[in-house]
Amino acid sequence: MTSTSQIFDRTVRKFETRERLDPDDRQALHDLPYQLRTIDPNRYIVREGDRPTHSTLIVDGLAFRQKVTVEGARQILSVHIPGDFVDLEGSLLQNADHNVQALTRCQVALVPREAIVELIRSSGKIAHAMWIDTLIDGSIYREWIVNVGRRDARAAMCHLLCEFSRRLEASGMASNGGYELPMSQEQLGDALGITPVHVNRVLRDLDRDGLIVREKRFVRVPNWEKLRKVGGFNENYLHLDQVVLHPTQAAHA
Amino acid sequence: MTSTSQIFDRTVRKFETRERLDPDDRQALHDLPYQLRTIDPNRYIVREGDRPTHSTLIVDGLAFRQKVTVEGARQILSVHIPGDFVDLEGSLLQNADHNVQALTRCQVALVPREAIVELIRSSGKIAHAMWIDTLIDGSIYREWIVNVGRRDARAAMCHLLCEFSRRLEASGMASNGGYELPMSQEQLGDALGITPVHVNRVLRDLDRDGLIVREKRFVRVPNWEKLRKVGGFNENYLHLDQVVLHPTQAAHA
DNA sequence: CGTTAGGTTGACTTGATTCAACAACAGTGG
DNA sequence: CCACTGTTGTTGAATCAAGTCAACCTAACG
Numbered sequence: 400m401t402s403t404s405q406i407f408d409r410t411v412r413k414f415e416t417r418e419r420l421d422p423d424d425r426q427a428l429h430d431l432p433y434q435l436r437t438i439d440p441n442r443y444i445v446r447e448g449d450r451p452t453h454s455t456l457i458v459d460g461l462a463f464r465q466k467v468t469v470e471g472a473r474q475i476l477s478v479h480i481p482g483d484f485v486d487l488e489g490s491l492l493q494n495a496d497h498n499v500q501a502l503t504r505c506q507v508a509l510v511p512r513e514a515i516v517e518l519i520r521s522s523g524k525i526a527h528a529m530w531i532d533t534l535i536d537g538s539i540y541r542e543w544i545v546n547v548g549r550r551d552a553r554a555a556m557c558h559l560l561c562e563f564s565r566r567l568e569a570s571g572m573a574s575n576g577g578y579e580l581p582m583s584q585e586q587l588g589d590a591l592g593i594t595p596v597h598v599n600r601v602l603r604d605l606d607r608d609g610l611i612v613r614e615k616r617f618v619r620v621p622n623w624e625k626l627r628k629v630g631g632f633n634e635n636y637l638h639l640d641q642v643v644l645h646p647t648q649a650a651h652a
Numbered sequence: 653m654t655s656t657s658q659i660f661d662r663t664v665r666k667f668e669t670r671e672r673l674d675p676d677d678r679q680a681l682h683d684l685p686y687q688l689r690t691i692d693p694n695r696y697i698v699r700e701g702d703r704p705t706h707s708t709l710i711v712d713g714l715a716f717r718q719k720v721t722v723e724g725a726r727q728i729l730s731v732h733i734p735g736d737f738v739d740l741e742g743s744l745l746q747n748a749d750h751n752v753q754a755l756t757r758c759q760v761a762l763v764p765r766e767a768i769v770e771l772i773r774s775s776g777k778i779a780h781a782m783w784i785d786t787l788i789d790g791s792i793y794r795e796w797i798v799n800v801g802r803r804d805a806r807a808a809m810c811h812l813l814c815e816f817s818r819r820l821e822a823s824g825m826a827s828n829g830g831y832e833l834p835m836s837q838e839q840l841g842d843a844l845g846i847t848p849v850h851v852n853r854v855l856r857d858l859d860r861d862g863l864i865v866r867e868k869r870f871v872r873v874p875n876w877e878k879l880r881k882v883g884g885f886n887e888n889y890l891h892l893d894q895v896v897l898h899p900t901q902a903a904h905a
Numbered sequence: 906c907g908t909t910a911g912g913t914t915g916a917c918t919t920g921a922t923t924c925a926a927c928a929a930c931a932g933t934g935g
Numbered sequence: 936c937c938a939c940t941g942t943t944g945t946t947g948a949a950t951c952a953a954g955t956c957a958a959c960c961t962a963a964c965g
Contacts (some may be wrong), residue, residue, distance in 0.1 A: 453947065583942085583943065583944090584944065584945095586941080596944095596945085599945060599946085
């Protein structure tokens with residue numbers, strides 16, 4: 400136990416699955432300066448157009464990315480869990496091109512932009528692990544394009560429920576008995592590109608057909624295989640098992 | 653003129669706008685080993701599940717990413733232009749999670765995976781430039797989620813036409829008089845998540861309303877501002893002006 | 906010069922939206 | 936303690952955007 404806090408533990412553990420870090424790298428992560436902040440549900444963490452002065456790490460709670468059309472329709476783009484930096488883009492690109500909001504009450508660590516930039520400059524391995532993170536984010540975006548573009552509401556909902564189940568499970572936030580889905584039906588609609596009224600009907604039908612069991616916002620999946628099939632869900636795109644060899648090792652593999 | 657070929661010129665130029673490269677970096681890019689290949693329209697460049705042995709650089713022509721649902725519906729995820737590596741993911745993640753096909757006849761350079769991995773390992777600046785590329789790809793994916801999720805077919809089509817116009821223009825493949833859109837109506841439908849029949853009707857209406865003028869697949873935009881407005885298009889997400897300072901400079905900025 | 910891929914249009918159907926009403930529930934303040 | 940208020944969830948009826956099916960047209964090409 401060499402570090403002073405557990406704020407970055409989840410992030411370090413995640414990065415370890417991407418790239419074997421040196422002790423120096425781990426220490427550099429743990430030594431990042433930060434400021435803790437608690438953010439209420441729906442409060443903005445990043446706003447479109449911002450030139451952020453810090454990167455935000457989710458320590459506890461969930462957050463989501465969204466974009467609003469000129470007509471005022473909101474589209475949710477992704478959901479993020481503890482250990483995720485939600486605006487690395489902000490440290491590397493010029494301006495935020497979308498918004499990030501807290502989904503549940505969040506505890507976040509604000510890390511100054513310069514500290515992130517310096518960390519990336521000084522450690523190729525951490526930069527590499529972060530890069531892989533953005534590649535996986537990209538992969539999830541691609542699957543969401545398919546979900547809103549080519550699946551009907553019923554299949555898309557099943558797919559979304561499968562994705563949440565697997566991701567929350569993988570990070571220890573869900574048992575196979577089910578999980579707490581902390582989204583309103585309006586938010587679910589914004590994630591799927593449909594109206595909240597239709598979300599309601601789709602959930603009702605899934606419940607009626609025995610694909611899910613709802614208790615408030617807690618979702619149980621009695622038959623995973625059935626849900627998986629209706630949603631056309633294949634978890635490859637989540638790259639949950641992602642382990643990359645060191646470049647030098649990979650070159651010899 | 654120190655290099656032996658112009659294969660990597662576009663890529664070098666693109667990376668220069670992301671990160672000021674050293675002469676060594678430029679040379680390392682130009683010295684990459686490669687094999688040229690010509691690929692006919694619709695032929696696969698990458699297949700889902702592949703563990704690719706090389707990365708593919710588009711030298712000439714256009715390519716697109718796509719994914720097919722279990723029901724057999726195809727969703728196009730992005731379109732790529734000369735200078736783009738279309739499967740860097742393949743060198744960094746375990747398996748390809750989607751397909752890449754040639755849109756037009758393509759000339760591509762196949763670069764061995766180990767050469768890419770070694771390049772990334774040896775040059776932090778090139779890795780950084782590539783990372784920024786994947787961040788921009790992510791930004792474009794996000795906008796596509798909005799496009800298929802929250803815009804009706806008419807607006808989505810205008811938005812897509814605006815995106816192509818700006819990207820092709822930025823890479824010198826379109827004048828402001830218009831551009832060649834080398835996609836069938838079926839492919840346009842697959843990009844927007846609608847049927848080819850509906851694409852046809854939407855294009856007919858846009859033409860009738862004077863938003864576009866079609867001559868075969870050549871598209872002229874008589875009134876850019878009108879098209880931009882109907883599509884709700886804001887080019888920020890393309891990050892066309894992306895210029896990032898060196899980390900050390902950025903830290904002092 | 907027949908074959909094929911892509912484009913076009915009409916008639917009909919359907920999945921999802923809209924609008925509107927109401928129920929359940931939590932938080933707030935008198 | 937209950938009335939008031941706002942948010943979320945629920946349902947029915949009417950409407951609409953997009954899909955389906957099917958016919959036909961055109962241009963490219965071996």
